[in-house]
Amino acid sequence: MVGMGRAPRGHGVLGVESADPVLSFLSALGLAQAAGTALVIDLCGDVTLRTGRTLADIAEDGPELGELSPGRSGVALLTCGPLHVVESVPVVEALAPNWPAVVVRCQSGQWPGPTVPVRALLPGLLQPAGQSPAVWQPLAPGVRPSGPGPILPRLRGAMVRRLLAGRVDRRSRWVSAWEPVWAMPWA
Numbered sequence: 001m002v003g004m005g006r007a008p009r010g011h012g013v014l015g016v017e018s019a020d021p022v023l024s025f026l027s028a029l030g031l032a033q034a035a036g037t038a039l040v041i042d043l044c045g046d047v048t049l050r051t052g053r054t055l056a057d058i059a060e061d062g063p064e065l066g067e068l069s070p071g072r073s074g075v076a077l078l079t080c081g082p083l084h085v086v087e088s089v090p091v092v093e094a095l096a097p098n099w100p101a102v103v104v105r106c107q108s109g110q111w112p113g114p115t116v117p118v119r120a121l122l123p124g125l126l127q128p129a130g131q132s133p134a135v136w137q138p139l140a141p142g143v144r145p146s147g148p149g150p151i152l153p154r155l156r157g158a159m160v161r162r163l164l165a166g167r168v169d170r171r172s173r174w175v176s177a178w179e180p181v182w183a184m185p186w187a
Contacts, residue, residue, distance in 0.1 A: 011101035015115035027118040028105040032075040034178035035101035054081025069098035114186040
């Protein structure tokens, strides 16, 4: 598939999935912020966003000039609309070559390309054992992951508010912790 991995010109296309819908949404925004300029495509459909046109609109009418490539630096957000994941793949492939990075927020096993699993680090018996590689988000201090992968700094309320408002500084510890994730071999 074209554009589904890391590309020489940019970061490429990476899926992001988590069992927690809030964590998956914030993770997609963090991974996109770490790339600098990126398009986030939400295939989950469990979050209502006011983004205007959807991926379904692009599939039906074709892309508008402003959707083909970024008009400015930062993160752009696009919801899937009433489009099945299988139908979305060619649309994402058509958009990806002109974007430095594309992050696809998806459910587990939904996206056919490389996908980053994001797992919450829960304390005590709540922590599942024997996890495969993932990006780990601590929810309490002092909790160790049960599998390999990068551990993000704790996500504070102020950072969540800035992420949702689109006012995140790429130099923040939480966003910069996402940068190496782009270069890791995700299955």
